[in-house]
Amino acid sequence: xxxxxxxxxxxxxxxxxxxxxxxxxxxxxxxxxxxxxxxxxxxxxxxxxxxxxxxxxxxxxxxxxxxxxxxxxxxxxxxxxxxxxxxxxxxxxxxxxxxxxxxxxxxxxxxxxxxxxxxxxxxxxxxxxxxxxxxxxxxxxxxxxxxxxxxxxxxxxxxxxxxxxxxxxxxxxxxxxxxxxxxxxxxxxxxxxxxxxxxxxxxxxxxxxxxxxxxxxxxxxxxxxxxxxxxxxxxxxxxxxxxxxxxxxxxxxxxxxxxxxxxxxxxxxxxxxxxxxxxxxxxxxxxxxxxxxxxxxxxxxxxxxxxxxxxxxxxxxxxxxxxxxxxxxxxxxxxxx
Amino acid sequence: xxxxxxxxxxxxxxxxxxxxxxxxxxxxxxxxxxxxxxxxxxxxxxxxxxxxxxxxxxxxxxxxxxxxxxxxxxxxxxxxxxxxxxxxxxxxxxxxxxxxxxxxxxxxxxxxxxxxxxxxxxxxxxxxxxxxxxxxxxxxxxxxxxxxxxxxxxxxxxxxxxxxxxxxxxxxxxxxxxxxxxxxxxxxxxxxxxxxxxxxxxxxxxxxxxxxxxxxxxxxxxxxxxxxxxxxxxxxxxxxxxxxxxxxxxxxxxx
Numbered sequence: 001x002x003x004x005x006x007x008x009x010x011x012x013x014x015x016x017x018x019x020x021x022x023x024x025x026x027x028x029x030x031x032x033x034x035x036x037x038x039x040x041x042x043x044x045x046x047x048x049x050x051x052x053x054x055x056x057x058x059x060x061x062x063x064x065x066x067x068x069x070x071x072x073x074x075x076x077x078x079x080x081x082x083x084x085x086x087x088x089x090x091x092x093x094x095x096x097x098x099x100x101x102x103x104x105x106x107x108x109x110x111x112x113x114x115x116x117x118x119x120x121x122x123x124x125x126x127x128x129x130x131x132x133x134x135x136x137x138x139x140x141x142x143x144x145x146x147x148x149x150x151x152x153x154x155x156x157x158x159x160x161x162x163x164x165x166x167x168x169x170x171x172x173x174x175x176x177x178x179x180x181x182x183x184x185x186x187x188x189x190x191x192x193x194x195x196x197x198x199x200x201x202x203x204x205x206x207x208x209x210x211x212x213x214x215x216x217x218x219x220x221x222x223x224x225x226x227x228x229x230x231x232x233x234x235x236x237x238x239x240x241x242x243x244x245x246x247x248x249x250x251x252x253x254x255x256x257x258x259x260x261x262x263x264x265x266x267x268x269x270x271x272x273x274x275x276x277x278x279x280x281x282x283x284x285x286x287x288x289x290x291x292x293x294x295x296x297x298x299x300x301x302x303x304x305x306x307x308x309x310x311x312x313x314x315x316x317x318x319x320x321x322x323x324x325x326x327x328x329x330x331x332x333x334x335x336x337x
Numbered sequence: 338x339x340x341x342x343x344x345x346x347x348x349x350x351x352x353x354x355x356x357x358x359x360x361x362x363x364x365x366x367x368x369x370x371x372x373x374x375x376x377x378x379x380x381x382x383x384x385x386x387x388x389x390x391x392x393x394x395x396x397x398x399x400x401x402x403x404x405x406x407x408x409x410x411x412x413x414x415x416x417x418x419x420x421x422x423x424x425x426x427x428x429x430x431x432x433x434x435x436x437x438x439x440x441x442x443x444x445x446x447x448x449x450x451x452x453x454x455x456x457x458x459x460x461x462x463x464x465x466x467x468x469x470x471x472x473x474x475x476x477x478x479x480x481x482x483x484x485x486x487x488x489x490x491x492x493x494x495x496x497x498x499x500x501x502x503x504x505x506x507x508x509x510x511x512x513x514x515x516x517x518x519x520x521x522x523x524x525x526x527x528x529x530x531x532x533x534x535x536x537x538x539x540x541x542x543x544x545x546x547x548x549x550x551x552x553x554x555x556x557x558x559x560x561x562x563x564x565x566x567x568x569x570x571x572x573x574x575x576x577x578x579x580x581x582x583x584x585x586x587x588x589x590x591x592x
């Protein structure tokens with residue numbers, strides 16, 4: 001059996017003169033040039049599923065790993081959990097190799113399209129999971145009860161899992177991931193299979209976990225919802241992490257245009273605005289003037305006020321994460337490899 | 338250790354809740370009871386026939402069940418991806434395999450003990466004498482089942498259910514004839530053949546060592562020395578198989 005040497009929870013580095021640098025807390029998750037190459041079993045042709053991914057997660061942040069199907073998100077997650085071995089590079093959970101069972105003691109994981117033992121009930125399954133974490137029987141029973149209640153499964157606690165719908169299985173997946181009060185929660189497509197109410201509940205749950213100081217790494221296709229939850233996101237494509245940043249930072253180029261909603265726009269002004277290159281559309285009883293530059297916005301608002309036109313609202317329209325994502329992928333595919 | 342027990346308990350639950358086990362258990366009980374049918378033909382040897390037939394039937398059934406369930410036990414976990422959530426917990430892969438082994442062995446051992454109990458009951462009721470010597474054969478067969486369970490876990494750590502079943506059946510059959518293989522290998526005259534058969538002889542499980550069914554059917558008790566030697570050999574063989582399985586499973590990728 002392989003033994004893994006635990007590493008202290010702080011990193012102490014040597015400076016250029018050989019003295020010790022100030023201790024800094026270790027990242028809860030650090031990926032260093034993480035690479036996974038699979039070989040076709042028949043042709044032995046190599047296929048790079050994850051290519052030199054370097055990433056650090058700080059404590060208490062919610063990080064979204066985004067990317068199209070086959071981008072390498074799930075393979076990256078498997079290496080983070082020790083389910084797959086990196087071809088090169090390394091992943092460290094709180095400074096430890098994820099293949100060391102101790103590294104996974106405060107880890108919660110929800111697999112993509114989770115599947116649990118059909119022959120068990122949710123109560124039995126959570127008890128089993130609690131035992132794997134080494135939680136005392138009384139504590140695991142009470143924690144399981146709280147989680148089943150929190151995830152809306154209390155009424156189904158004695159129902160065999162084979163009778164569970166996809167959404168219910170997803171909720172149980174979240175319950176088992178939270179059972180050990182994890183410091184790092186890894187969720188592979190947590191919104192999958194959930195109805196809108198379920199999604200809203202999961203978002204709320206993730207906000208609560210973040211407030212409690214839990215670090216969350218989630219992979220998702222549901223970009224609109226990821227945008228609302230994540231502090232930072234990383235975009236993966238063809239195994240590479242092509243972009244990482246805070247959501248506001250990535251979208252900072254941000255306001256694409258302003259929409260000015262007005263009541264009864266005089267024909268003269270509408271013609272003038274169109275002549276200056278702005279879009280003017282009648283929407284019901286109102287008019288919408290779309291302006292793309294800040295100085296033009298100031299100018300138009302001034303002219304509307306002078307003509308005593310009632311302005312209902314001025315709304316900035318920002319780039320969504322989805323739009324940014326599509327642009328980033330398109331840019332990556334155009335870039336020479 | 339509690340983690341190994343948790344996996345073992347879950348495996349017992351999983352196996353017991355399979356309908357196939359119930360069907361085989363009923364079949365086993367019927368088989369043991371049916372041995373009574375042959376006793377009138379045995380010309381005074383009825384007690385021997387019932388004991389021999391009952392014990393042999395129970396052993397074959399328990400071995401079949403071990404191979405049938407064991408060959409798909411790991412594959413089912415990988416195929417349905419139930420193993421992903423489990424292996425993300427603080428558990429070593431070797432402990433997971435050990436739990437699977439313990440759970441499967443416990444289930445088939447219970448079934449075997451139950452069927453042996455029925456043999457004892459049938460003989461006691463029919464011949465007004467309890468053949469307690471049967472318990473020696475039971476202990477040996479339990480050790481044999483541990484070896485077979487470890488072999489099936491070893492093969493399932495790296496191959497498909499069908500190949501696992503095939504390799505295990507081949508190993509079990511060859512293991513019963515290990516002595517014959519050794520004898521015929523030595524008769525060929527070629528040093529190479531003799532060397533190869535010698536290596537195979539030592540690698541194969543010597544399952545004939547665990548077969549005392551004929552002996553106890555004649556009312557002869559298993560000697561303590563043989564019992565101890567067989568148990569030590571069984572423990573060693575099963576441990577070696579599980580260590581090899583653990584080493585292979587440790588490197589296995591979950592795709």
